[in-house]
Amino acid sequence: SVILGIESSCDDTGCGIIDTEGNILGESLHSQLLVHLNNGGIIPPVAGVLHRKNIEQVVESALKSANLSMKDIDAVAATVKPGLPMSLEVGTMFGKLLCRKHQKPFIPIHHMEAHALTARLQNPSLEFPFLVLLISGGHCLLAVAHSVDKFALLGESIDDAPGEAFDKMARRMKLRNLPEYYELSGGQAIELAASKADDPLQFPFTPPLLQYKDCKFSFAGAKNVCKYYIEKEELSKGVAPDEVIPDVANLSAAFLLVVTKHLCQRLQRAMEYVARKSLIPIERQTLVVSGGVACNNFIAQGLEIVCNEYNYKLVRPPAKLCTDNGIMVAWNAVERWKANIGVYKDFEGIEVEKISPLGASLIEDVSREN
Ligand code: ATP
């Protein structure tokens, strides 16, 4: 069988076509990144209009690259949550439209589950259950993936998401005023700036929530401390309004370091909890890290160290599957199709709440010692 997946939850319009063996037959992606960078952040109605403008073309070009037409497709999937309502609506409506027109079943997809399960597309030997860390523009969460349809949530961010913190930091540092950063997302910009650092330890950041034994995350504190240093430097060194502070590389590296330490520390908590509760067989312990921030090589190196220490295998999808794309949606739909879960012939009245175990999970009490 062949499944077409549509992604439009935030600022990427994506379409992927996959068969049930996991072969990627076709794909297409339209990114709104530059528009939103120029606007200083995502303006939801603008994102919605751009999705509307591009969705048809994106789906057509995915079909074309697969050399297929709608009659060859067995089901259509689309991200229905979570995300910006004005963005989600476009992909969901277009997906349902295709289903009505061509008499296909519809498979609604939860965006974060799609991020989590992409790892199984490239690693067919990756079996449930596994531990998953999702770090992206809107989320930070740790969960145990028990099956396609069952996730146990261990912790989430209590404030910003890491990608959001990177995006805000990069903007505040005015990195785009330097030509080589112009087309980069905030996370990419901070990673590049940090790679030029020579003395990051001059900025003494401490990881947050160290005294808590749970898996909650926080990024707003580090972001605010960072902003304070920028302001201090701007004032004391007389930096012009369109200029970048002299210490931008070291500050970026210090910020990236504290984010990495925090992620690693929370991950350790999760691994200890998993061990205490015997949630994953010891011989198959695997951590999947995905979402846009998983593209960051420094963060990945930190996570790798923790994985080695706790005897976990680290699985990180390639960058183009970590950020938003249509393939992950199609793949999640393949998983559901094969398990016959959440495939709707009659999809007009489906309740979105019911189709997303990850979105509906309650956070487990990780902090209790046994
Ligand atoms: P969510 O998945 O939570 O709904 P989203 O879909 O907007 O959010 P993704 O496309 O998964 O987010 O990821 C985008 C985020 O990833 C942006 O915040 C971006 O700054 C960040 N990002 C991209 N590349 C890197 C990198 N190399 N290092 C750190 N962050 C990065």
Ligand code: FE
């Ligand atoms: Fe995403």
